[in-house]
Amino acid sequence: MSVRRLILCSASTLVVATALTLPIVHAQPAWKPDKPIKMLVGFAPGGSADTLARLVAEPLSQKLGQPIIVENVAGAGGNIMAARLANAPADGYTIGIGAAGAMAITFELNPKGTSYKPESFTPVTLLATQPNVVLINNAVPANTLAELKAYIAKTPSASYGIAGVGISNHLIAEAMLHRLGVKMEAAPYKGAAPVITDLLGGHIAMTVDNITTAAQLVKEGKAKTVGVTTAKRAPQLPDVPTLQEQGLTGFDMPTWQGLFAPAGLPPQVLSTYYDALQEIVQQASVREKMARLGSQPIVGMKPAQFSTYLENDRKQWAATIKAANIKPQ
Secondary structure, eight states: OOHHHHHHHHHHHHHHHHHHHSOOOOOOOOOOOOSOEEEEESSOTTSHHHHHHHHHHHHHHHHHTSOEEEEEOOOGGGHHHHHHHHTSOSSSSEEEEEEHIIIIIHHHHOSTTOSOOGGGEEEEEEEEEEOEEEEEOTTSSOSSHHHHHHHHHHOTTOEEEESSTTSHHHHHHHHHHHHHTOOOEEEEOSSHHHHHHHHHTTSSSEEEEEHHHHHHHHHTTSSEEEEESSSSOOTTSTTSOBTTTTTOTTOOOOEEEEEEEETTOOHHHHHHHHHHHHHHHTSHHHHHHHHHTTOEEOOOOOHHHHHHHHHHHHHHHHHHHHHHTOOOO
């Protein structure tokens, strides 16, 4: 046998022998739940968070092989749900749909009065965002942001409605007013429905509302809008400019919903939820239903990226709270 052939045979034997002695590395197995899963929602049935939860729950149940039970834990802008989620076992059997109010704003608005912290949760992924719309009643002589600014400046009695102190729509309105350099009295209500009732009745001049409700009111001629609060125009109102287009550079304040679990979620459980949801939000039927609700599905935001998103969101709300001197109630 030639020296060259001997070397090759020896090398092949060494490779085989080495392969036999090395530990076999397997891909991390997917988590397979063996009982029903609770998906907590911090709002009443019928809202954007609840609708999104029920939209993803069915296909998620099919992928995991267990029922997903959507449970509404309404109250305090989602904070009651968040507190319950924070105290649940980190075993994958309790998850929650969270939004900006409970998962970003509350830490900045009332840190001492909040029983949970940002580190109380495992962020899984951002699921969807929705534009908000600056709605004004038809009697207000304004059709642009500049005209609204002029109206507010010369009408000190004008007020705007909010569905609760410190919720995202309240802070979006305050951020806009601060950037415009004008002040307007906030009128708190016990929910979004009475805000719209008083807007249409001419009792308040303005509110900030989600695209689903706002687009319908504008199309029916029941209210006017001077702009949307996101960086891009809303497909439901393609002719309405953004606030950025009208001079508020960098103004991008959507409503959003994401999936959260208690802190300490095992990596294989986290990856199972993340992978399943990425497939779900790319399904044509799901995307079509989300579009009808005014939601923009978000694909590919990994847990670490979602954590960064949340941190930046909290900083944005903190700056608004400080500038507007908003106090918890």
